[in-house]
Structures are given as structure tokens and as C-alpha cells.
Amino acid sequence: MGKLTTILFLCSMVVIAQGLEFDKRPEAVEKWFKTLRLKKEKVTKLHFYFHDIITGNKPTAVQVARANTTSDQSPIAFGAVFVMDDPLTLGPEPNSTLLGRAQGIYASAGMDEVGFHMTLSYVFTSGEFNGSTLSILGRNPILNTYREMPIVGGSGAFRLARGIATAKTYWFDPTSLNAIVEYNVIVIHYE
């Protein structure tokens, strides 16, 4: 290998190890848009586990508001609003490799059945998508086996992304209300 090839090879290794650094200056974003028609769409699949920890010594989801009619006796809890910074991990174990965080808000928005409205970002902090985010906005009827939520955008590697996140509860403890949810995400974005 020549010296230059070796340097290029080492640089590409660093890029793979840390994820791509995206130039977030307005002129760089504008340039990205100008070359958009030359870019190819690609499909990326992601799989991870979401840890929603409400009780315990380090909760990652906290209730910040509720209506005066919100009932603790009913699982519907209509009117309760939570803010989360939930870990996303490779495997279901809490100590599995951390891929990122789910940061945002969920609110109990169903009056007659459990239906959470989710507004959040997946913030990737390791691997290929380190530094990129995906935006999720949709309804999450948490008692259903499968839930489907739209991915409405993203940043970094996921600029102008769209897709679907499907959720399936992996583990739920009705006493602590803590849950581990398996997510399969399929997203269309640009190369």
C-alpha cells in the first residue's frame, strides 16, 4: 500500500468507527440540497431496545404534567404527560451496548383506551449513525402487541428521512410501570 492509500484507509476506518461527522453550517446544508437530485435513495433497517424507566433510583421518564381528572387507578391515565431520555440498546438487557437515546415527550391522549401520543427524537451516539437523529411522531397504543409509528424526518445521515418504526413490548412490569420495548425501524434516506 502506498502512503496516501494507507492514510485514506486509516481515515475511512476513523469515519466508520465514529460515524460520519455532518457539516451543520447553513452553506453546507444548502450545498447538500443542491446535489440532492444526484443522490440515491437507500433503505436502512435498525433494530434496538428502548428502556422506559419510570420508577427506581434513576428514572429516565418523568411525569411533568397531568389533568386534575387524570386517574392513577386507570391504566388510561388520560392527560398525563411524560418527558423521556430513554436509553436505546443493541440487546434487551439494560447493560447491553448503548446505541443512543430516545428524547422527547409522550402524553396519554386516548380517553376511552390507552393511546399515547409520541413526539421524540432517536439520538444516535454510537456506530454508523453516531451524530444523526430520526424524528418520530405518532400514536402508540401501548397495550397492542404491535404498534406502528411514522418517522417524519431526521438529521445528519437521515436528512429528509421518512419511514416506519414498529414497537413490540418485550417486557413490562405492571408494578413499577417500567418497560423494555423492541423497535424495528425501516427508513428511506439518501446516500
Ligand SMILES: *[C@@H]1O[C@H](CO)[C@@H](O)[C@H](O)[C@H]1NC(C)=O
Ligand atoms: C460519536 O461521535 C462523537 C462526536 O463526533 C465522538 O466524540 C464519539 O466518540 C463518538 N462515539 C462513538 C461511540 O463512536
Ligand SMILES: *[C@@H]1O[C@H](CO)[C@@H](O)[C@H](O)[C@H]1NC(C)=O
Ligand atoms: C378540575 O379543574 C377544573 C377547572 O379548574 C375545575 O372546574 C374542576 O372542578 C376540577 N376537578 C377536580 C376533580 O378537581
Ligand SMILES: *[C@@H]1O[C@H](CO)[C@@H](O)[C@H](O)[C@H]1NC(C)=O
Ligand atoms: C449484564 O448483566 C447481567 C446480569 O444482569 C450479567 O450476567 C452480564 O454479565 C452483564 N453483561 C455485561 C456486558 O456487563
